[in-house]
Amino acid sequence: MRVHVADHPLITHKLTVLRDINTPSPTFRSLAEELVTLLAYEATRNVRVEPVTIQTPVAETTGVAISDPRPLVVPILRAGLGMLEGMTKLVPSAEVGFLGMVRNEETLEPTTYAERLPDDLSDRQCFVLDPMLATGGSLSAAIGFLFDRGAQDVTAICLLGAPEGVAALEKATEGRDVTLVLGALDERLNEKGYIVPGLGDAGDRLYGTV
Ligand SMILES: O=P(O)(O)OC[C@H]1O[C@H](OP(=O)(O)OP(=O)(O)O)[C@H](O)[C@@H]1O
Ligand SMILES: O=c1cc[nH]c(=O)[nH]1
Ligand SMILES: [Mg+2]
Numbered sequence: 295m296r297v298h299v300a301d302h303p304l305i306t307h308k309l310t311v312l313r314d315i316n317t318p319s320p321t322f323r324s325l326a327e328e329l330v331t332l333l334a335y336e337a338t339r340n341v342r343v344e345p346v347t348i349q350t351p352v353a354e355t356t357g358v359a360i361s362d363p364r365p366l367v368v369p370i371l372r373a374g375l376g377m378l379e380g381m382t383k384l385v386p387s388a389e390v391g392f393l394g395m396v397r398n399e400e401t402l403e404p405t406t407y408a409e410r411l412p413d414d415l416s417d418r419q420c421f422v423l424d425p426m427l428a429t430g431g432s433l434s435a436a437i438g439f440l441f442d443r444g445a446q447d448v449t450a451i452c453l454l455g456a457p458e459g460v461a462a463l464e465k466a467t468e469g470r471d472v473t474l475v476l477g478a479l480d481e482r483l484n485e486k487g488y489i490v491p492g493l494g495d496a497g498d499r500l501y502g503t504v
């Protein structure tokens with residue numbers, strides 16, 4: 295697995311505001327969207343393109359267009375939904391699939407309550423969105439669903455990750471073509487499986503349920 299941790303003052307600045315307990319939901323939502331747009335720049339570095347010829351007002355020239363089949367973007371509900379618009383703004387032609395997962399806060403095991411993905415992903419570049427990579431259980435299961443449909447090229451974008459989650463994902467995806475793009479790699483998980491220092495529960499902070 296390739297791991298890319300962002301190293302950019304603008305990203306670190308926005309993450310600092312996102313982490314702050316005093317940041318209200320509307321600001322949190324805007325920042326999550328802005329951050330994914332910045333991270334998507336790195337995550338889409340190898341997006342497949344093909345040459346196209348166009349006419350400018352001055353001359354004919356060759357550029358590129360995103361290739362068919364279009365990339366698939368998969369937010370993991372709920373919190374991943376807060377990253378969807380930032381990603382589709384950058385890749386408007388992408389198709390969107392959905393996975394709904396929730397982690398049992400006692401066992402830390404994820405369960406899947408919604409799954410809406412194309413049947414055949416063998417030719418598709420897939421981009422999975424979830425702000426938090428904690429134990430790695432949710433993201434490993436999500437990427438497992440994509441592998442089951444034949445996906446061979448998967449990039450996950452997370453705002454924050456814990457070393458424990460990165461290691462678990464590495465193990466779960468061994469031998470596969472997976473890239474992980476992180477806004478920051480935090481210190482550790484606490485006894486409740488929360489990322490430290492982290493930002494708390496991303497879903498609750500996005501949707502004001504605290
Ligand atoms: O790496 P893990 O230990 O699996 O934890 C990370 C998961 O937990 C959060 O979702 P949550 O279960 O809180 O659901 P929500 O998005 O509905 O709040 C987060 O958005 C990830 O999906
Ligand atoms: O720190 C964490 C861990 C799991 N899920 C979250 O939303 N935050
Ligand atoms: Mg949550």
